[in-house]
Amino acid sequence: MSVRDLGSQIKARKIRPVELTESYLARLEKFGPKLGAVATVTSRHALQLAKQAEKEIGAGNYRGPAPWHSFRREGSARHQGHQNHLGRAAVS
Numbered sequence: 483m484s485v486r487d488l489g490s491q492i493k494a495r496k497i498r499p500v501e502l503t504e505s506y507l508a509r510l511e512k513f514g515p516k517l518g519a520v521a522t523v524t525s526r527h528a529l530q531l532a533k534q535a536e537k538e539i540g541a542g543n544y545r546g547p548a549p550w551h552s553f554r555r556e557g558s559a560r561h562q563g564h565q566n567h568l569g570r571a572a573v574s
Contacts (some may be wrong), residue, residue, distance in 0.1 A: 490545020493542065499539070503532035 483491075491497040507525050514520050538545065 485547045491546070493544050496541075499532040499535040500529065503528050506516075 488497065488502060492499055493503070507523070507528060510520060514523065522541055535545075
């Protein structure tokens with residue numbers, strides 16, 4: 483399912499942001515080490531953002547399909563003391 487489709491499901495309240503985040507975190511835990519696609523997983527922060535999104539959506543403030551995501555590109559600013567390496571392959 484695309485981000486746009488997931489956003490529509492969230493807007494229609496068929497999927498909750500926390501459920502979706504937990505699902506992706508579980509997939510990342512299962513497949514992340516094998517794929518080597520993510521160096522740092524900030525689960526607590528991702529769940530905080532999802533909970534914030536649920537509050538905002540509940541208050542009638544839906545901001546689009548993925549405005550709460552916490553992904554950062556390689557080389558971007560540090561986040562809560564974690565250096566971000568999204569998508570960086572392990573190369574020696």
